[in-house]
Amino acid sequence: MKIHIPKDEYMDSGHLACSGCGSPLGLRLALKALGEKTIIVIPASCMSIIVGPFPYSAIRVPIVHVAFETAACSASGVRASLDIQGDEETTVVAWAGDGGTFDIGLQALSGAAERNDDFIYICSDNEAYMNTGVQRSSATPYLAWTTTTPIGSLKERPKKDMMAIMADHDIPYAATACIAYPEDLIRKLEKAKGMKGTRFIHLLCPCPPGWRIASNESIKVARLAVETKVFPLYEIEHGEMYRLTYQPKEIPVEAYLSQQGRFSHLTKGGMTAIQENVDHQWNRLLEKCEGGAN
């Protein structure tokens, strides 16, 4: 089966992402859907390094680097300015990491989402503060190793349910996406682009150094996250209409976790606990999908 993606590129080689990084691939694919009439706001994150230092940029659309916690409100500002100038054509996009979204930027995001400000917010989630060298964020999964959740003090709390938070803001569109599923990602961005208001994309982008995987494994591991239901692909319209966009295969979480050095310490009990949690979340999601379909 051939993966069909638009051939236009809005990004150049020479960017500074680590070898095998999922994030520039995510941005590259996203831009294919967004097109040239796009302005991207990038708060402190790996991406603020990846795109290149002054006086360079590896991205062919305008980008604004903004402070860590200001992705959403900066996007609001750009949007307001374009609106008052009569430019309704340009798509404003915030591209933030999980730290900038789940943690430090959550207030601004919540504010903008509540106002239903008109932009697409993409959270490129690599499940920890990777730019500073692998410290836990509230997106770090249960029992994962990071430099601030070392062995002996592993993360004891589950990952924050960002999609539920966004859905509860009653925004027009929220969707998960994954770099291993480019067509799904592009379709969701195209759909988001055709809507107004705050649109949220939760994009899983594995980090080879942070997840302790080889550089050639990032797509494979991303795919396993979806196939094992750790990271289901779905979308939510108006906070209520849940819809699965991909039916995962019945694969145990072990297939996903055992690929990654950050879970290499896991005991059988830990593995079971994660599986139970994943099953629980999955069933909850299915219930929402059934409820929303009516």
Place this chain on the structure above:
Amino acid sequence: MKRVISGNKAVAYGVMLSQVRVVSAYPITPQTTIVEELSRFCAEGEMEAKFIKVESEHSAMASIIASCLTGSRSFTATSSQGLALMHEMLHWAAGGRLPLVMVNVNRALGPGWNIWTEQGDSLSQRDTGWIQLYCEDNQEVLDTIIQAFKIAETVYLPVMVVLDAFFLSHTSEVVEIPHREEVDQFLPPFEPKYPLNPRNPQAYFGMCSPDYYMEFRYKMQRAMEETVGVAKSVDEEFGHQFGRAYGLVEPYRCEDAEVVMVTSGTVTSTSRVVIDRLWEDGIKVGLLKVKMFRPFPMEDIKRVLKGVEKVGVIDRNISFGHGGIFAQEIRSTFCNENGRPTVFGFIMGLGGRDVTPEAIEEAIHVTLDNARPKEEILWIGLKG
């Protein structure tokens, strides 16, 4: 058109007349009525602007940085805690060379909670790269906002227009509200040098290595230096058109004065009254109102104070561990000069305590009666 309006309403008129296109603000006492008034202007179509009702001052500043970068004249207003929360973004605005205008209503910072006037909030932002202009009355507030956009859009530095909590913000005075057409003539539409839009696929504010960072900071300092002249000519032009000018500093009855008191904000108005009375008594005391704090107009100040034996500086603020901030600035202005004045630094009116004519008079007498200050920090009105 003359109207009796509060300082905050004067702010709103200034913003409306300046054809601001994006407002983003978060309410805080004593700034709140600015937010309310601007909301009403936007709602009623008096202003053709987008008002982003943000969830924090931090977001307010971040969003107008973005909107200004995208080419729209943008404004916010805050006070105290709100300004402190914005601090990070003030650097971003100045470093981004964005011609923003912000009003700060001077208010003390907690704890304990204090909503009354003090300059500590704005002076704490001294080194962020913002131009700071302190106003004495509501007319000056309105006029300064219009001037501020013109200055900002000339030198590409943001401007903070400062007024005292309650003494201006909630006190009504007669204010001449200029005609829109006249203001339009004075302040043409904002034409950004580097507008952010998809026609210019550039990156703004990318990582800046030691190779260039220092040069950008040098350029900011040069812009600050340029601001002194620009602000003067903007003020002169304004005076020409509207009949009102303020200067960066205003000497009041300084000729032949034995001592000169240095003030800012509403303390100046009270001081004028005290000084007029003292002159009647034959006491030769002058007044120097400092409107522009950043850039600090050193040459203008020197011109007034050179040859004056003793200078008393009234600070409604304190830099803990050193003293009043205006006093420090005056001292440093003269440190390389021969025949420099002896500086008496008074701390008065913190947290909104009334700076009464009596307190000002006391400070003047301390300055007159002593060859040198007994202490580096002279507290007036402190309960014993």
Place this chain on the structure above:
Amino acid sequence: MAGKIIFKGESDLPLFPISSGDMCWNRTGTWRYIRPKYEDKTPPCNAACPAGVDIPVFIGLVVEGKYEEAWNIIREENPLPGVCGRVCFHPCESLCNRAHYDEVLAINALERFVADRALDLESRVPIREARKERVAIVGSGPSGLSCAYHVARMGYQVTVFEALPQPGGILRMGIPSYRLPKDILDKEIADIQAYGVEIKTNARLGGDLSFGDLEEYEAVFLATGAHISRKLNTPGEDLEGAVSGLDLLRDINLGKKVRIGGRVAVIGGGNTAVDVARAVLRLGGNPIILYRRSRDEMPAFDEEVSGTLEEGIEIRYLTGPTEIIGQKGRVTKLECTEMELGEEDETGRRRPVPIPDSHFTIPVDAVIAAIGEEPDLTFLPEGIRVEGKIVSTDNGARTSRKGIFAGGDMAHLYRTVAHAIGFGKRAAISIDCSIRKKNVDSLLQGIRVGEDGALSIAKYLSEVARRRADHVVAFEELNVAYFEHGERNERTKLAVPERVRDFREISAGLTEQGALKEASRCFSCGLCNECENCYVFCPDLSVIIDSGAVKYRINYDYCKGCGICIAECPRNALSVEKEAR
């Protein structure tokens, strides 16, 4: 814009950090310590095909609906796709990696589908410039036809001598038309003749044709097959009603009136035995197959055995004939003994051993021996070495006599159509080398499919043919995440009562829809089929799509060597090398 931007001083700089240059100056290729490269490898089916057919390539063309191109790809190596698509034992399918995923690909059915779509087409496989040298080919079976076709394509003047009145050898005489309709064979022979191949029938070497007649040819390829049926070596073989299987089939196929009926015992477990039994059934007889070993040891193709059983023909295993008994010179009974399996013999199969005192007789009207065939080598002139009943040849199909080549069943024990086609091709290459004075031995390794597969004439003829690594792709080397599970699409067969009425073809080809579905199941192991995963997933935009013949290119200026392109290639068409430092 590319290139570094240097600001000499603050006056050159913009007001604030605003970037207008791109990052192309930053050659991230220097980060790389491994280097991906496009490298097609050998698909297992291709390596397993004795005729060397480029299977995934023709199947890929089927997916695109390019049936004629697919046909020509097969015919590049094998001029008889319609024949092979029906009668080949398809070793390609036995090694298909799809077996480890769900079900093997129906390659044989697809080959037939392609050939059937081409029934109205003329061959367009390119021909090399004409040469004056003449080549004689003796025998028009699969080996002879294959050699004739390839030699003709290489520009030579080819004459095929066939002893029988019609060409095709075993294809015509040995295979019943319910498996291989004559019109299919005729069409493919005609396609070969279209290359200027002259076929002279009724020209038996050792009969009207002598070796002396062949001296005017630059080269002679002997491919007379193996058509002498082995004797049972039991008493009663001379009785009327005791015949050889191959003779019977030949008579049927020549359209002779064959009188056979009643209870017919067919002795043997090979394809001939099975073909004979099924032919007898169609002629109105009641056949029973007697085989001295068990089903597992039967050399007949599994499909044929199944078909036989479906048609209600009894196969009696572990049964050996001991005597044909007759009355008035005519067969009436067959005495047999029960067997058991003993030690393994030299073929790896367990040897049948008679069980003492287990004799029994069955009443029969005819006994047909089909226990194997041997070549007739009586016509061979002096100087051609024979070893163990076959002509001795070397790697280049050369006999011990200069200018005389041999192949097919007369020279090999691999007696399948596909092998015969492969041997014919080998001889063609060797003949070309011999005429052009090239050293064939040094060439052979380079033109194999994989390390030890068949020879590829495409590789031989085209210097610039896209090279493939010899490495045969294993299932574990594929990334099957990109493949959907899907059932094998089978050919439909006529219902038994209908099919046994006459010699009509049993099997219908795949429908177009079925063929497309089936073709799209192909993993295309080791061969880039432009799925573009490498392009899609490259985080560094270092996979360049070019318009030229080589469609994908890695931009080593920027490739960081992450290896994602290799990992996400579903079919192992990229390889990794260590970066030279």
